[in-house]
Amino acid sequence: MKKQKTNLKILIIWLLLLVIGTPYSISQSTDSSISVLNKTIDLAWTLSNKKPDSAMLIINRELNKKSIESNLQKKAELIRIKGILYFYKVDYVKALDYFIESKNISESINFKKGIASAKKNISLIYRVQGFYDKGLQMDLEILKMQKEIGDSVEIAGAYNNLAVSYQDKNELKIALKFYRKAVSYIINFNEKQALELYYNNIGNIFIKTNLYDSAFYYFSKSLSISKENNDKQMECNSLAYLGEYYSLTKNFKKSIFYYEKSLEIAKDIGIVYEINDVAERLYELYFRNNEYKKAYTTLLLAKSTADSANNIETMQKIIEFETAIKLKQEEELNKLNQERIAIQNTLNINKEKQLRNIAIIIGITFIVIAIIFFISARRKSIYNKRLIEQKDEIISQKEEIETQRDNIEELNKTKDKFFTIIAHDLRNPISGINKLTNNMCSEYNSFTKDELKNYISIINKSTLQANNLLENLLHWAMMQTNSIKTTPSEFNLNDVIIENISLLNNNAKLKSLTIVFENNQNNIVFADKEMISTTIRNIYNNAIKFSNNNGSIIFSINKENDFYKVSISDNGIGISEKDQKLLFNIRNSTKEIGKSSEKGTGLGLILCKEFIEFNKGSIGIISEINKGTTFYFTLPIHIRA
Numbered sequence: 001m002k003k004q005k006t007n008l009k010i011l012i013i014w015l016l017l018l019v020i021g022t023p024y025s026i027s028q029s030t031d032s033s034i035s036v037l038n039k040t041i042d043l044a045w046t047l048s049n050k051k052p053d054s055a056m057l058i059i060n061r062e063l064n065k066k067s068i069e070s071n072l073q074k075k076a077e078l079i080r081i082k083g084i085l086y087f088y089k090v091d092y093v094k095a096l097d098y099f100i101e102s103k104n105i106s107e108s109i110n111f112k113k114g115i116a117s118a119k120k121n122i123s124l125i126y127r128v129q130g131f132y133d134k135g136l137q138m139d140l141e142i143l144k145m146q147k148e149i150g151d152s153v154e155i156a157g158a159y160n161n162l163a164v165s166y167q168d169k170n171e172l173k174i175a176l177k178f179y180r181k182a183v184s185y186i187i188n189f190n191e192k193q194a195l196e197l198y199y200n201n202i203g204n205i206f207i208k209t210n211l212y213d214s215a216f217y218y219f220s221k222s223l224s225i226s227k228e229n230n231d232k233q234m235e236c237n238s239l240a241y242l243g244e245y246y247s248l249t250k251n252f253k254k255s256i257f258y259y260e261k262s263l264e265i266a267k268d269i270g271i272v273y274e275i276n277d278v279a280e281r282l283y284e285l286y287f288r289n290n291e292y293k294k295a296y297t298t299l300l301l302a303k304s305t306a307d308s309a310n311n312i313e314t315m316q317k318i319i320e321f322e323t324a325i326k327l328k329q330e331e332e333l334n335k336l337n338q339e340r341i342a343i344q345n346t347l348n349i350n351k352e353k354q355l356r357n358i359a360i361i362i363g364i365t366f367i368v369i370a371i372i373f374f375i376s377a378r379r380k381s382i383y384n385k386r387l388i389e390q391k392d393e394i395i396s397q398k399e400e401i402e403t404q405r406d407n408i409e410e411l412n413k414t415k416d417k418f419f420t421i422i423a424h425d426l427r428n429p430i431s432g433i434n435k436l437t438n439n440m441c442s443e444y445n446s447f448t449k450d451e452l453k454n455y456i457s458i459i460n461k462s463t464l465q466a467n468n469l470l471e472n473l474l475h476w477a478m479m480q481t482n483s484i485k486t487t488p489s490e491f492n493l494n495d496v497i498i499e500n501i502s503l504l505n506n507n508a509k510l511k512s513l514t515i516v517f518e519n520n521q522n523n524i525v526f527a528d529k530e531m532i533s534t535t536i537r538n539i540y541n542n543a544i545k546f547s548n549n550n551g552s553i554i555f556s557i558n559k560e561n562d563f564y565k566v567s568i569s570d571n572g573i574g575i576s577e578k579d580q581k582l583l584f585n586i587r588n589s590t591k592e593i594g595k596s597s598e599k600g601t602g603l604g605l606i607l608c609k610e611f612i613e614f615n616k617g618s619i620g621i622i623s624e625i626n627k628g629t630t631f632y633f634t635l636p637i638h639i640r641a
Contacts, residue, residue: 033067037074044081049233052085052270059085076105076114083121090272090305096125116145116154120161127168136165153194156185160198167205176205196222196234200241207244216245233274236265240278247285256285263298276305296441351383433459486528486614493523493532493564493635497555500537507544514552523557523564525635531611532635535619538604539568539631546629547572563617563634571628580621584609608633 040062047055059078062068068075083098099121106114119142126135143158163178179202186194203218223238225231239262246255259282266274279302286295358376362369436455440447447455494517501515508515525532543553547570554569575583583605612619612633623629 034071034074037062037068037071041074041077041081044078048081048085048088049231049271050269052088056082056085072105072109073111073114076102076111076118079105080114080118080121087121087124088271088273090276092125092128096122099125112145112149113151113154116142116149116158119145120157123161123165127165132165132168136162136169139165152185152188156182156194156198159185160194160201163201167201167208172205172208176202179205193225193229193231193234196225196229196231196238199225200234200237203241207241207248212245212249216242219245232265232269233271236262236269236271236274236278239265240274240281243278243281247281252285252289256282256289259285272305276302279305351380354379433463486531488526488528488615490524490526491529493525493557493566494519494521496529496533496536497557497566500533500540501555503537504540504544507541508553511544511547512550513544513547514550515555516552517555519555519557521557523559525564525637527615527617527635528611531615535608535611535633536566536568538608542604542631543568543570543572543629546570559637560634562637564637565632565634567630567632569628569630574625574627574629575621575623576625580623583621584619 040058044055044058047058059082063075063078063082068078079098080102083095083102086092086098087095099118103115103118103122106112106118119138123135123138123142126132126138139158139162143155143162146154146158159178159182163175163182166172166178167175179198183195183198183202186198199218199222203215203222206212206215206218219238219241223235223242226234226238239258243255243257243259243262246252246258259278263275263278263282266278279298283295283298283302286292286298354376358369358372361372436459440452440455497517501517540553547553551571554567556567556569558565558567585606609619612635615635617633617635619631619633621629621631
C-alpha cells in the first residue's frame with residue numbers, strides 16, 4: 001500500500017511538471033524557464049534510483065526541446081544523468097558515451113563543476129573495467145578541481161571516490177582515511193543521502209578487514225537513513241551488505257532474508273548490476289541449503305544480467321577515448337610545426353631583403369660595403385644556425401609522431417588479438433560447462449555416481465582452464481597498461497619450484513609423470529616472487545600438457561656468471577624450429593603449434609617473457625620434435641632496487 005502511494009505521488013509530480021514545463025505564453029520569463037529546468041533535473045535525480053525508466057522519459061523529453069540549446073550547463077547535466085541511468089543498466093558503452101559528451105559540452109563553456117562531475121563518472125567506468133591507476137589519477141584531478149571550486153559537498157564526494165580507487169587497489173588503510181574525511185566534510189551539511197553511501201563504503205572496509213561488528217554498525221546506520229529518505233537504491237545496497245555480513249557470520253537464514261529483500265528492490269527499480277550481484281550471491285546460498293530450484297532460478301537471473309560481453313566493448317571504448325586524446329595532441333603539434341614553418345618563411349623573406357639592401361649599399365662606398373658585408377655574414381651565420389636547429393627539431397618531432405602512430409597501430413593489432421583470445425579460448429570451456437550442466441540438470445536422476453563424478457571432474461578441468469586463461473589475461477592487460485606493481489624481495493628459488501611442483505601434483509599424477517628436481521642448494525635472488533612463481537607455474541603446466549604418459553619432467557638450477565639459470569625439461573612431443581619462432585609474441589597464433597590434442601593461446605609464455613625481462617632476466621627454449629622441450633630463464637644473483 002505504501003509503495004502504491006509513493007508511485008502515485010511521483011506520477012502527480014511528473015504530470016504537474018509536464019504542465020509547468022509546457023510553454024503557455026510567449027512572454028514567459030527566462031528565469032521561469034530555468035526554474036522549470038531545475039525542477040526537471042531534480043525530478044530526474046529523484047526518479048533515477050526509484051523509477052529509472054520514468055527518469056529516462058523525462059530527460060529525453062527535455063533534451064528534444066530546442067530551448068535546451070540556450071542552457072548548455074543544464075543540457076550537460078541531463079546528459080550526465082542519462083549516462084548514469086545506462087550505467088545502472090550495465091550498458092557501460094552508452095554510459096561512457098554520454099559521460100564524455102557531458103564533459104565536452106562543459107569544457108566548451110568552461111563549466112568547471114560540470115567537467116568535474118563528468119570526469120567523476122568517467123573515472124567510475126575506468127575502475128569498473130580494472131583501470132585502477134587511471135581511475136586514481138583522474139580522481140586526484142577531480143579533488144583538485146573541487147577544491148578550486150570550493151563546494152564542500154562535492155569535495156566530500158571527491159574524497160569518497162578517491163577512497164574507492166584506493167580500495168580497488170587494496171590499500172584499505174588509505175581508503176578508510178579518505179572515507180572518514182568524506183564523512184567529516186558532509187556531516188555538517190546534513191546531506192543524509194551522501195552519508196548512506198559513505199557509511200556503506202566504510203562498512204565494506206570493515207568487512208574486508210574481518211571487523212564484522214563494526215561493519216554491521218555502519219550498514220545498519222546506512223539502511224536506517226535510506227529508509228528515512230525513501231532512497232530505494234541505497235536501501236537495496238545496504239540490504240545486500242547486511243546479507244553479506246550474515247553470510248560471513250554463518251547465519252545463512254538471515255543472509256538469505258536480506259539478500260531476497262535486496263533483490264526484490266533491485267528488480268523493482270531495474271538496476272541491472274545490483275540484480276546481477278545479489279542473484280549470484282543468492283544462488284550460492286540456495287545451493288548451500290539444498291534449495292536447488294531456487295538456486296537454478298537465481299543462476300538464470302544472474303546469467304541473464306551478466307555484462308562480460310559489454311566489458312569488452314567498454315574496454316575498446318576506453319582505448320578509443322585515450323587514442324582520441326593522443327590524436328588531439330598530435331593535431332596541436334602539427335599546428336605548432338606549421339607556425340614554425342611560417343616563421344622560417346618570414347626569415348627567408350627578411351634574408352632576401354637584407355641581401356638586396358647590401359647590394360644597394362655596395363654602390364655607395366667600399367668601406368660601407370665592407371662593414372655591411374661583415375654584419376650580414378655574421379647575421380647569416382646566426383640565422384642559418386637557428387634554421388638548422390629548427391629543422392633538426394622538426395625532424396625529431398616528425399619521428400616522434402611517426403613512433404606514436406606505429407605504437408597506436410601496434411596497440412590496435414594487440415587489442416584485436418586480445419579480443420580473439422577471449423572470443424575463442426574463453427568461450428570453449430564455458431560452453432562445455434554449460435552443456436554438461438544442462439545435461440546434468442535434465443538427466444540428473446539417470447546418472448550413476450561414477451558418471452556424476454566424471455562430469456564434475458570434466459567441469460573442474462574446464463573451470464581451471466578458464467581460470468588460468470583469465471588470470472593470464474588479467475596479468476597481461478595490467479602489464480600493457482602499466483597497472484602492475486613489482487614488490488621485489490629476497491627469496492630462495494628452490495622454495496618457489498617446490499611450491500609449484502606441489503601445486504600441480506595432481507595434474508602430473510593423471511599422466512603418471514616422474515618429477516625430478518636436481519638442485520637442493522640455497523639459490524637466493526632479489527626479484528618479484530609472485531612474477532617468478534607465475535612464470536614457473538606456466539612453464540611447468542605446459543610441460544605437463546605436452547608430455548606423454550609415463551614421461552618425466554626435470555627441474556634444474558645452475559649458476560652462470562652473475563645469473564642463476566632455471567631449466568624445466570620434458571621428454572614430450574617437442575616443438576619444431578619453425579614453431580619456436582612463433583612463441584613469445586601475442587600477434588602470432590599458437591593454436592596450430594605441434595600435433596598434441598592439448599592446445600593453448602600462448603599468452604602464458606608471453607606473460608612469462610615479460611615477467612622475466614621485467615626482473616632483468618632472459619628466457620629461451622631448446623626443443624626437438626618427439627624428443628622433448630627445455631624452457632629456461634635467467635635471473636641476476638645480486639639485484640637491488
